[in-house]
Amino acid sequence: xxxRIAVEFVNVSRIFKVQHQDAVGDVRAVDxxxxxxQDGEFFSLLGPSxxxxxxxxxxxxxxxxxxxxxxxxYGQDVSNLPPxxxxxxxxxxxxxxxxxxxxxxxxxxxxxxxKVERQEREKRVDEMLDLVRLPGFxxxxxxxxxGGQRQRVALARALINHPKVLLLDEPLGALDLKLRxxxxxELKSIQERVGITFIFxxxxxxxxxxxxxxxxxxxxxxxxxxxxxxxxYEHPSTPFVAGFVGTSNLxxxxxxxxxxxxxxxxxxxxxxxxxxxxxxxxxxxxxxxxGLVRDVIYLGLYTRYLVELDSGGDLVxxxxxxxxTSMDVMKVKGQKVCLLWKKEHVRYVGE
Ligand code: ADP
Ligand code: MG
Numbered sequence: 001x002x003x004r005i006a007v008e009f010v011n012v013s014r015i016f017k018v019q020h021q022d023a024v025g026d027v028r029a030v031d032x033x034x035x036x037x038q039d040g041e042f043f044s045l046l047g048p049s050x051x052x053x054x055x056x057x058x059x060x061x062x063x064x065x066x067x068x069x070x071x072x073x074y075g076q077d078v079s080n081l082p083p084x085x086x087x088x089x090x091x092x093x094x095x096x097x098x099x100x101x102x103x104x105x106x107x108x109x110x111x112x113x114x115k116v117e118r119q120e121r122e123k124r125v126d127e128m129l130d131l132v133r134l135p136g137f138x139x140x141x142x143x144x145x146x147g148g149q150r151q152r153v154a155l156a157r158a159l160i161n162h163p164k165v166l167l168l169d170e171p172l173g174a175l176d177l178k179l180r181x182x183x184x185x186e187l188k189s190i191q192e193r194v195g196i197t198f199i200f201x202x203x204x205x206x207x208x209x210x211x212x213x214x215x216x217x218x219x220x221x222x223x224x225x226x227x228x229x230x231x232x233y234e235h236p237s238t239p240f241v242a243g244f245v246g247t248s249n250l251x252x253x254x255x256x257x258x259x260x261x262x263x264x265x266x267x268x269x270x271x272x273x274x275x276x277x278x279x280x281x282x283x284x285x286x287x288x289x290x291g292l293v294r295d296v297i298y299l300g301l302y303t304r305y306l307v308e309l310d311s312g313g314d315l316v317x318x319x320x321x322x323x324x325t326s327m328d329v330m331k332v333k334g335q336k337v338c339l340l341w342k343k344e345h346v347r348y349v350g351e
Contacts, residue, residue, distance in 0.1 A: 004039040004074065006165055006197040007060055012069035014055050029055040031221035032069070037199060037214075039074075039164075042191050044200045046208040047218030048244065053201040056218075057167050060199065062086050074164065089158040090167040093174055096154065097142040103129070103153050104138030110161045128156035131190060148179045155190070165197045172207070184210050205245045209233060217241050239349050242267035249273075249315045250349070258311040259287050264348050270318040272345040275305060278336040287346065289315065289339045296333045298326040305332065307339060315339060 014030040030052045037043045045053040058064035059071055062083035070079040078086050097106050105112075108125040116124075122138075129135055132152035142150055151171060158166055171187075172180045188211045191198045202208050208215050209229040216226045217240070225237045236242035239250055252265035260266065275293075282288035294314065295306035303324070305317040317339060321329065 005036050005072070006039040006041070006074060007035075007037040007199065008072040009033045009035040009056070010070050010072065012056075012059065012066045012071060014052075014059060014064065015067045028221045030059070030066075033221075033223055035216060035223060035226065037197065039197055040195055041213045042188060042198045042200065042211060044202060044208040044212040044215045045218055046202055046205060046215050046245070048203055051218035052221040053203075053218055054169055057090070057169055057199065057201055060086075060165070061088055061090050061167055087164040088167060089161065089163040089165075090169065091151075091154050091158045091171045093170045093172075097150060097157075099142055101141075102138060103134070103140045103142065103145070106142065106153055107138075107156045107160055109157060114161070124160055125156075128160050131159070131193065132156045133186070147175055148183060151175065151183065152186075155187070159190075159194060159196070162194075163196065165199060166191075167199050167201075169201045170203070171200075172202075180207070187211065209245070215245075217245060219244070235347060236267060236349060239265065239267070242347065242349050247316060247318075251313065251315075255309065255311050255313040259289050260346070265350065266346045266348050268315070268341055268346055270304070270316040271302075273315060273317045273339050273341045275307075275317050275319055275332070276338050276340055278338050280338040280340060282340050285344070286340050286342055288341075291315070291337060291339065293332050293335050293337055296329055298329055303329045307337060309339075 012030055012033045013028065016027040016029055017024050018027050033056065045056060047053055055064060059066055062081060066079055070077050072078065073086060104125050107128050108121045111121045111124060125138060129137055132155055134149060134152055142153065145153065172183050175183060184207055200211065212229055214226060214228055215232050217224045217232060219240045225232055225241045232241060232245050236245060236248065242248040242250060247270055248267045249270065250265065250267050251259065253263055256266060257263045278290060289309050289311065291307040291309040293305055294308045297304040302318050302320045306314055307317055308314045
């Protein structure tokens with residue numbers, strides 16, 4: 001990966017004025033974001049609905065402008081440039097293909113606008129259709145394609161001009177789970193082959209973890225953490241990130257004190273906790289807590305347990321069903337257990 005900065009947000013805010021009954025209020029859709037995205041990265045903006053992801057993406061594309069701060073593309077301040085003067089393309093969730101045009105015409109549209117001659121155009125359309133694994137589809141109409149195929153056509157159309165940055169706003173959101181997982185792998189591999197910077201918006205943490213080189217976690221218009229999937233998952237830097245990325249137990253106050261000796265708030269991932277019978281004892285490098293199993297959910301590959309701690313509060317524990325059957329795990333419900341986990345897996349996440 002080269003070290004050039006593709007996209008940079010410098011103290012960017014976007015405030016919308018909205019009418020509330022008789023008064024006009026401010027919505028801080030994006031609230032003082034500073035961020036650098038490297039050339040060639042697969043970078044995800046991850047966050048719940050309404051956290052400012054789309055607004056951020058629209059400002060990179062030029063469909064929207066910052067209220068304050070600036071946006072840089074490869075070192076150039078583009079804050080006031082219109083979309084067509086930015087070397088950026090966008091793929092939306094709803095594909096937005098031209099229904100009356102063939103697949104080939106859709107994909108070649110950007111080249112036609114640029115008056116690239118027909119022979120060259122057809123050659124590049126074929127290359128793009130090969131890239132997205134739709135060779136021979138040039139003559140079809142969008143209505144003759146499946147959802148996944150349409151999304152690949154939209155991708156080919158957005159890539160044919162070789163933009164420096166491709167923006168993708170929840171592009172897989174309309175696909176069913178299986179197809180979405182397949183497209184996740186494919187998108188990532190296409191990005192690696194073309195080497196273009198992809199900025200990918202999603203509210204699906206698993207999707208972001210699977211595909212990204214790095215992730216920015218958004219919450220209420222602000223970025224809570226930027227890091228690789230492993231960093232964000234293993235070392236969440238705020239309670240919000242610990243809760244949003246993966247499942248996590250957050251423990252604080254008196255309950256924390258009885259476990260660790262300190263009231264400092266910590267997070268512990270459910271899969272790091274071991275469920276043992278009530279008589280187990282902890283090593284020096286482990287924390288432990290006793291409790292009662294309130295609920296058992298058998299999920300095939302693994303089982304999720306809800307354990308009510310004797311010291312108050314509860315912890316979610318996930319264990320793989322390596323040797324157990326659904327019958328075995330159900331027997332655990334209502335039993336006294338001792339939970340053990342390594343101290344090194346605890347993350348202190350602050351207030
Ligand atoms: P996300 O893509 O993360 O779901 P958005 O960027 O679309 O979030 O929206 C962030 C916030 O800004 C939301 O509260 C949304 O209601 C608000 N917002 C977005 N666009 C507008 C607009 N044009 N006018 C007023 N409020 C807006
Ligand atoms: Mg959005």
